Amino acid sequence: MYPAINPELVSNLEKLGLTENEGKAYAGLVSLKEATAREVHELTGVPRAKVYDILKTLSMKGFVEVRQGSPVYFRAVDPKHVIGRIKDEFFTCAIEALDQLNELSYEIPRSSPVWCIQSEWGIRKRVREILDNVRDELIVFSTNPEFLGEFESDLKKLEKNCRLIIIVDDLKKFKGIPLDFKEVGKEFGDFVRNLFIDGVQYTEDCFIIADGKESIAVHMAGDKREAVVIRLPMVCHLQKLIYNWLVEGGFTIGTHQ
Amino acid sequence: MYPAINPELVSNLEKLGLTENEGKAYAGLVSLKEATAREVHELTGVPRAKVYDILKTLSMKGFVEVRQGSPVYFRAVDPKHVIGRIKDEFFTCAIEALDQLNELSYEIPRSSPVWCIQSEWGIRKRVREILDNVRDELIVFSTNPEFLGEFESDLKKLEKNCRLIIIVDDLKKFKGIPLDFKEVGKEFGDFVRNLFIDGVQYTEDCFIIADGKESIAVHMAGDKREAVVIRLPMVCHLQKLIYNWLVEGGFTIGTHQ
DNA sequence: TCTATTGTTACTTTAGGGGTAACAAATGTA
DNA sequence: TACATTTGTTACCCCTAAAGTAACAATAGA
Numbered sequence: 001m002y003p004a005i006n007p008e009l010v011s012n013l014e015k016l017g018l019t020e021n022e023g024k025a026y027a028g029l030v031s032l033k034e035a036t037a038r039e040v041h042e043l044t045g046v047p048r049a050k051v052y053d054i055l056k057t058l059s060m061k062g063f064v065e066v067r068q069g070s071p072v073y074f075r076a077v078d079p080k081h082v083i084g085r086i087k088d089e090f091f092t093c094a095i096e097a098l099d100q101l102n103e104l105s106y107e108i109p110r111s112s113p114v115w116c117i118q119s120e121w122g123i124r125k126r127v128r129e130i131l132d133n134v135r136d137e138l139i140v141f142s143t144n145p146e147f148l149g150e151f152e153s154d155l156k157k158l159e160k161n162c163r164l165i166i167i168v169d170d171l172k173k174f175k176g177i178p179l180d181f182k183e184v185g186k187e188f189g190d191f192v193r194n195l196f197i198d199g200v201q202y203t204e205d206c207f208i209i210a211d212g213k214e215s216i217a218v219h220m221a222g223d224k225r226e227a228v229v230i231r232l233p234m235v236c237h238l239q240k241l242i243y244n245w246l247v248e249g250g251f252t253i254g255t256h257q
Numbered sequence: 258m259y260p261a262i263n264p265e266l267v268s269n270l271e272k273l274g275l276t277e278n279e280g281k282a283y284a285g286l287v288s289l290k291e292a293t294a295r296e297v298h299e300l301t302g303v304p305r306a307k308v309y310d311i312l313k314t315l316s317m318k319g320f321v322e323v324r325q326g327s328p329v330y331f332r333a334v335d336p337k338h339v340i341g342r343i344k345d346e347f348f349t350c351a352i353e354a355l356d357q358l359n360e361l362s363y364e365i366p367r368s369s370p371v372w373c374i375q376s377e378w379g380i381r382k383r384v385r386e387i388l389d390n391v392r393d394e395l396i397v398f399s400t401n402p403e404f405l406g407e408f409e410s411d412l413k414k415l416e417k418n419c420r421l422i423i424i425v426d427d428l429k430k431f432k433g434i435p436l437d438f439k440e441v442g443k444e445f446g447d448f449v450r451n452l453f454i455d456g457v458q459y460t461e462d463c464f465i466i467a468d469g470k471e472s473i474a475v476h477m478a479g480d481k482r483e484a485v486v487i488r489l490p491m492v493c494h495l496q497k498l499i500y501n502w503l504v505e506g507g508f509t510i511g512t513h514q
Numbered sequence: 515t516c517t518a519t520t521g522t523t524a525c526t527t528t529a530g531g532g533g534t535a536a537c538a539a540a541t542g543t544a
Numbered sequence: 545t546a547c548a549t550t551t552g553t554t555a556c557c558c559c560t561a562a563a564g565t566a567a568c569a570a571t572a573g574a
Contacts, residue, residue, distance in 0.1 A: 276561090276562065276563090277562080277563080278562080278563070303563095304563075304564055304565070306564080306565075306566085306567095307562095307563075307564075327570095327571060327572065328571095328572095
C-alpha cells in the first residue's frame with residue numbers, strides 16, 4: 001500500500017492538463033523536495049519502470065529540474081511558477097479561442113422560441129402532450145367544437161386536477177360538450193370569426209395556455225390546419241391579455257352540463 | 258469533404274477541455290447561429306449518429322441551448338459566457354491545486370548541485386568524461402603526479418584544442434610528465450599538503466574546472482578516494498579565486514618537456 | 515399508408531495512459 | 545576482476561475514452 005498522495009490534488013492537477021502519474025510524481029517531488037526516481041516511486045506508487053519517463057516528461061515541460069548523476073536526482077520547480085505557467089498557457093489559449101469564435105460572426109438569434117407543426121397527427125399529439133403536462137392551470141380558447149370535442153376526456157380529467165378555464169366564441173355551438181364554458185363578448189367573437197391574413201381566412205380552432213409557460217395555437221389557414229407552439233416569455237403576456245379580456249370585455253356567463 | 262471548421266480553433270477548444278467533436282459542434286453552432294443537428298453534421302463532419310449525443314452533452318454543460326420540436330433546433334451560448342465559465346472553473350481548480358501543493362511544505366532545497374562518487378572506476382570515468390567534453394578552457398590543480406599521469410594522453414590532446422592551465426604544488430614531483438606546469442606559492446603548497454577535516458587528512462589528488470561550468474574534486478579522505486562533482490554557480494567563483502591565486506600569490510613558473 | 519427525415523442504439527476501431535516483467539547498464543563491494 | 549545490487553530502459557499487455565459506421569426505431573409529411 002503506497003502512502004497516498006492527496007487524490008484531490010492529483011485530480012486537480014489532471015484537470016490542469018497533467019496525466020494521473022504526472023500529477024502524482026510532481027506532487028511527490030514537491031513533498032520530497034529533492035529525490036531519486038526510486039524515492040518518487042516508493043512514495044507515490046508510480047511504477048518504477050514508468051517513473052523515469054514521467055519525470056523526464058515533467059522536466060521537458062519545465063515542471064521539474066534534473067541533477068544528472070547516478071542515481072539521478074530530481075527537484076520540483078516551485079508550484080507557484082508551475083501553476084502560473086499552466087494558467088498563462090490556458091489563458092492564451094482561451095483568448096485565442098474566443099477571438100476565433102468571435103470571428104465566426106456570432107450573433108444571438110432574435111427569433112422567438114416558436115415552432116410550426118403542419119401535420120394533423122402531429123398537432124393532436126402535441127396538444128395531448130401539453131394537456132398531459134399541465135400542473136396548475138389551463139386556459140383554453142376555441143371556436144371549433146369538433147376539434148375541442150376530441151379532447152373532452154382529457155379536459156374532464158383536468159377539471160379535477162387544476163384550474164381549468166374554457167372560453168368559447170359561442171356557447172350554443174358547444175352545448176353538446178359536458179364542460180363549463182365562458183363566452184367572449186360579441187365584438188371579440190365577430191373578430192375571431194373574420195380573420196384574414198394575406199387574403200387567407202384564419203379560424204382559431206384552439207388556443208391553449210398551459211401553466212403560463214407554453215401555448216399552442218391551432219388554426220386553419222385557408223383549408224390547411226397548422227399549429228404554432230410558443231414558449232416564454234410572450235406567453236405570460238398573452239395570458240394576462242386574455243384575463244383582462246375576460247374581465248373587461250364582458251361576456252355572457254353560461255354553463256352546460 | 259466537409260467544409261472545415263478552423264482546426265486551430267478546434268485544437269484550442271480541446272485544450273480548454275472539450276473533446277474534438279464537441280469543439281467542432283460548438284464552433285459549428287456559433288457559426289450557424291441556430292441549426293438542426295443535421296445542419297451541424299453537414300457543416301462540421303461530426304457523424305450524424307454522434308451529433309445528437311454530443312449536442313446534448315454540450316447542452317448539459319451549458320454551452321448550447323435546445324429548442325425542442327421536430328427537428329430539434331440548437332443554439333450556441335455566447336462564446337464570451339462559455340469561455341468565461343471554462344476559465345473560471347480552471348482558475349478555481351488552479352488555486353485549489355496551488356493551495357494543496359503549498360500545504361506539502363515545499364521549500365526550494367538549498368543544497369548546491371553536488372554529487373559524490375565513491376568508486377575508483379567511477380571517479381576515473383567521470384574525470385575522463387569531463388575532459389572529453391571540454392571546449393574552451395581547462396584548469397587543473399593537482400598534488401598527485403601518479404593520479405594526474407593517468408590522464409596524460411587526454412591532456413596532451415587538450416593542449417592543442419583549448420586553453421590548458423595545469424597548476425601543481427611542487428614542480429619537481431611532476432617532472433616525469435611531458436606537460437607545462439605552473440607551481441603555486443610555498444605557503445599555499447604547505448596549506449594543501451596539511452589539510453585535516455574532522456581529524457581526517459585530506460589530500461587533493463586533482464581538482465579540475467572545465468569551461469567554467471563544471472568541476473570535479475578528487476581527494477583522499479584518510480585512505481579512501483572520493484570525488485565531488487560541482488556545477489554552477491559556485492564553479493565560476495572558484496575559477497576566479499584560482500586565477501587570482503595564480504596572479505597574486507606568486508609562484509615559480511617552470512616547465513618540463 | 516408510404517416515404518423521407520429525425521433521432522437512437524449497437525458495434526468496431528484507434529489512441530493514449532497505466533501496469534508488469536524482463537533486460538541492459540552502472541555502481542559498489544569483496 | 546568478478547559478483548551482487550541498484551539504476552535506468554525496453555517490450556508487451558490491458559483498459560478506457562473517443563471517434564466512426566451501420567442499422568433500426570420514431571416522427572413528420574404527402
